[in-house]
Amino acid sequence: MNARSWTAQWIWGGHEESPRNEWRCFRKVFELPAEGLEEAWLHLAADSRYILYVNGERIGRGPVRSWREEQFYDSYEVGHLLRAGQRNVIAVHVLHFGLTNFYYIRGRGGLLAELECTFTPDSNAVRNNILRICSDDTWSTSKLLAQNPRSPRMCCQQGFADVYDARAWDEKWILTCYREDGPDSTWEKAKCIGPAGVDPWKRLKPRDIPFLTEEKMYPSRLVSLRRVQAPSWTAAIDLRAAMVPDSILHANPVSYVGYLAGELLLKESGTITLGFPGGWRTDRVWVDGKLCTEWFGDTPERYCTLDLDAGEHFVLIDVTSWDHGGSFHLAANSEAALEWRTPGGTGTNMEETPFVLIGPFDTMVHIDHQEPQQMRVDHPEYVKAAGAASVKELADLSGRIRPLPGALYCEDDVLGAGIWTVEAESLSIPSQLEHAILPTPEPAVIPRFENAESDYEIVIDVGRETTGFIGFEVEAKAGTIIDVYGIEYIRDEFRQHTYGLDNTIRYICREGRQRYLSPVRRGFRYMVLTIRGAEAPVRLYEVYVHQSTYPVTNAGAFQCSDMMLNEIWNISRHTTRLCMEDTFVDCPSYEQVFWVGDSRNEALVNYYVFGALDIVKRCLNLVPGSKDMSPLYIDQVPSGWSSVIPNWTFFWSIACLEYVEHANDRDFAMEIWPAVRFTLEHYLKNLNADGLLDMRGWNLLDWAPIDQPNDGIVTHQNLVLVLALKKAAELARIAGEDAEATKPWIQAAKTLSSAINAHLWEEGQQAYLDCIHSDGRRSDIFSMQTQVLAYLSGVASGKRKEIVGSYLLDPPSSFVQIGSPFMSFFYYEALAEAGRYEHMLNDIRFNYGQMLRYDATTCWEMYPNFTENRANKDQLTRSHCHAWSAAPGYFLGRNILGVKRADPGWTRILVEPQPCDLVWARGSVPLPQGGRMDVSWSVDGDMMDIDVFVPGGVEVEVRVPDGMQKRVKIVESK
Incomplete structure (x- = not known):
């Protein structure tokens, strides 16, 4: 939908422009003519987040994350919810953060809403056949009094946990029958801030991706039941x-x-x-x-x-x-x-x-x-x-x-009380408690302890990692407290508490039967549900999650003769899906942040398992919005953390070309090329007298203990810059630049390559050193990370390429080894380029097999017991769902199944299976033009049978490994 003209005014209420952690409600009651309504669209934006209701029905959440001056708005078709000839109500719940975090930059509280109803031409109900209901000072507003604005900050990346006292609020506020004028009413007329385009929301843009899903999911099992006591x-x-x-x-x-x-x-x-x-x-x-x-x-x-x-x-x-x-x-x-x-x-x-x-x-x-x-x-x-x-x-x-x-x-500190349990006694789980996790009319009845200080704690396993909104239905006495704490990993007696993340809800019951659906997104697998202060038994009817992700289907598929690889592919797909919100995010629990560098790898996995394009394009377009913070672009956007990881910007520029080639989107190349050129030109200004990138920043590549100081010459980012410059030349060409205009980028890559080889190769060690410190000291640390990128970037050539290539197969024990699945992505790229697919497959089996051993349903941020985890031997990784780690979803489809793009837009496809020790494989790869490609192959001796099903108009070439024969069947669909 194109950008539109607005009649509505931005509105707010109360006395503060940007109050801390305020939930505010808005209502507009109106009547519709009795006949002639053709369609109705409701357009709205809010600062910071909203939940929209029409006549009591929840129809959407939003908006997508935005730069402060470029606010996205949403549009809903709501005609089927409106009541002709009757009173109707639009109700909007706005959550305003009141502070800057990693996915929001502080503006001010505001709501902009406009209902546009179109009537039939022969209708005399309204002038010009259009009726508009616009946010203005005729709307009513009130703080949502049940919510405690003092509730704890979740973490530096996010907003606030819920502390919700249901006794203080009438949930009927979303209905037409609700009365705003009671004796203790806090409702007031909304205050107009100004029209669309008012500061700070200077530009309004229509939503550029589909709405996210909401899938109601029930838990799979009860893990434990305990009598617990919280600290005083x-x-x-x-x-x-x-x-x-x-x-x-x-x-x-x-x-x-x-x-x-x-x-x-x-x-x-x-x-x-x-x-x-x-x-x-x-x-x-x-x-x-x-x-x-x-x-x-x-x-x-x-x-x-x-x-x-x-x-x-x-x-x-x-x-x-x-x-x-x-x-x-x-x-x-x-x-x-x-x-x-x-x-x-x-x-x-x-x-x-x-x-x-x-x-x-x-x-x-x-x-x-x-x-x-x-x-x-x-x-x-x-x-x-x-x-x-x-x-x-x-x-x-x-x-x-x-x-x-x-x-x-x-003092409603659910996390503190959940972590520090001063008394705990395990109890057997009665069979009737299973009703809490089953969608039946019969509730689970939770008795009360005679000791008023003792509480019931129920640990619920959702069955796999999830992300979304926690909900429950209970019947309880007023004042009963329901605490919920989301955890990612539990094994036997060990619970991996979310230190640094307050992943909790406190709900204080009103009298009777009631429901609650948290408006705050969370990621977790286990819910620790604690009933506190109950004066009578609590009837728990259901506990559930509205899982919310980017709307994708399982278009991609992979199966083979190794069941472990099949499960590894499945957890890679599930990880990627959970980390697809309104952008790619690093993880659904600890951060929910769009990290620019992570998303390059996540986009490639997505191409093979889901094939979504709009989310990739949106992510790429968001990055240059940070140019006013830094011409080098910041590493997570939109964000208030002025942090620059040079490699993350380089990966973004590379991802721009990869998207253009994948989708054959030349228009996007023309739009994004100036932004890529802008930042790379500024990076080249940071070359020193030796022609090397020498700068202060967060010079990160991997969590491993490689030598990557925040100041000085870091070899790996010089190598990634070479790769980015090469890709920039190709992007410039596709964007329409002539040959003369692309030459400087090619020359810059060659010059930097020469400087790296002249200054960063250590002859005695026969390897590229990690860095040269700002004081001129040459690092004595050598890492596989640096060698992998020397190989991938093409900087290592001739004899040096042979030497570095040998390290891929037999890493020297004195080198720092690869420490994260993120770095493994580049290692697998190098192995694939070297044609060493069996090494790649065995590495996947070993490292991801460890995750499966510990019941992983998603891919971990780090490998077990790596440096950051060593304070606790039971902590295997920080985040148990991290999309930068989902590499197998890409490499199993591309290199083992063997489906590769040969021409831009996948108009020509190469099928080149690498069976290694596998007997058979089959799978599907979604295509950017629509449809998918299905491939299956099997091996018998030196004969490979390959079946290919492909949409019409796509050219296919089939190759098999040297020494093998092939029987090929290609079926083209119409």
Whole structure:
């Protein structure tokens, strides 16, 4: 749909332009003529996210992620939902973040909506046959009072967890029968901000991809049932926003120097345990001036137990840290009653919080990956405050002491209570509890414990990794708490807690039977559902997930004589699907972020398993929107983190050409080429006197311990730049540039290749070194990562190519080995180019087979027990669903099944199977022009039988490995 003219006004409500974590509701009631309605389209956009209802029916969510000044809008055909001759209502639930993260840049709260109804020409119901219902000051609005805006920040990448008190809100607000004018009504007339095009949403663009799916999925089994007890007190605090208030405007890491202090009141003497269940930041904690020293617990959790007398105790916590965002989880447990209150006060000032901030004494925003050591931790006042036994000792620092803002403090800390379970007793699972996971009318009845402090915890396995919106239906007494915590991996007694991600929901029940569907997207496999504070048995009717992904069909397929490879292909496909939202995302749980470099590999896998084009094109188009932040383009978009990974930009430019060649989309080449040229020209300005790329940035390729400093000459990114320059010349040619215009790119690639060979080859080691540091020191580290890219880029030629090629088959043990499935993608590309398919297949079996051994349903971010996991031997990887790892979905189809594009747009296809040790294989590859290609082959001795089914008009060439004969049948469909 083309861009349109708008009559509607942007609207909002309340007193803040950009309130933190506000859920706001909008309503418009209107009447329609009794006859003549032909069609009706509802167009809308919102800042930050919305859920749309028409006459009580939920019909959509959105919008897709956007750059602030270029807002996307959605359009829905809603004629079938409207009631002719009756009252109708449009209801919109808007979630405004109020801060910048990795997929949203802070603007201001706003809704823009316009219903356009077309009537038959002979209808006299409306003038000019068009009726418009437009957002303006006749719409009503209210905060959604059930939602607690203090709810914890999920992580630096995302928004906020749900804390929802159903007692405070009437769910009928989406219906026409709802009354806005009750005695305690909070509804008001919306305020107009301005017309379409008003700042900050200067340009409006129609949605450029289909709407995402919502598939209701029920769990597969109950894993465990326990009686549990939470700590006496937990809280989640946004220290980043507290210490550096302006940090809500960006997503860069910050550092600060300072303290958090509170007064703990014990009614009687006893033992108290203080702890950091969500992750340990400091061991500098003083109680009444005494430093806590006896810490225990598995990192990152840390706890300290103290014997304290009845009365007041001053607790001082040094929170000096590097902080990218998320919540600081603090907890305390004691058999004696405990209470927190403001230091020096006479009671708990919960209008704000029971804590004060001391400082900050220094702050820093980290841009271009500055090191945190630059913080000033010798500030005299900071040093003086250490170990204070009371707030009176800090009287000289009164100007440095201020309340912790209430908006940044939440005692509904589901994550803290879920991680730190102070008591737990396993229970047998009664058969009737299975009703909770089955779509039957009969509920599971969960009894209550006589001990009011004991809660029921049910661990539910959805059956495989999923992403979407958690829902449930219960009948309970008012005030009963339902906590839900999403986890990716559980094995026996081990739970991989989502440290750094608050993947939780707290729902406080109203009286009776009720439903809740969270509006916040989450990724997980297991739901830890805990019933707290129940005064009567709870009837649990269902628990489910509305799985939501990019709408794709299973157009691609792969099967072969090795059942392990079949399952590896399946988990690669499922991983890719779960990481296809409104863009490709790295993972559906921890981040949900469009990482530019990851998406190059994800696009290639997608071409083979789904064949979706619009999502790839959308991703490629989003990247140049970061040019105002950096001409080198940032590594995740749209985002407020000013982070540049040079390789990610290079991979993006390569992906632009790969999309053009895959889809034969010359128009896109012409549109995107100026943006590719722009950033590569700026990168070439960073070449040093030796002709090598020498720059500060996040010079990343792999998580392995290769030598890739953030400043200096990093060999692997020089190699990827060579590849990007070569591809740029081809993209320029397709975009219409003449031969003279493409020569500089070809020459730049040759010149850089020569510089790499002259300065970065170590003759004694017979390999390319990892880097030259900014001080001129040559690295003594050699890695397979660097050698793989030297081979792929063509920089290694002649004798050096032979040497590097031998490393692909027999990596020297002294070299840093490949550390992530992401890097394996390039390794497999190199092996395929070298014709060593058996090595590729065996590597896939070994590494991905380890994932299957641990019941993986998706591909992991890293291989088991790699560097980042070593703090916990049971943690196999951080993210258990990461699309940069789905390489087998591409290579099994392309190189083993053997289906390859021979000409742009797949008008000519090469079928070149590589059976290795397989007896047979069959599969399908979707084609960009529509339809798919089906191939099956089998091997008997030296004879290969190959059947090919292909759409009409596609030319096919079939090849078999040397030494084999072939029998080929090609069937062309009409």
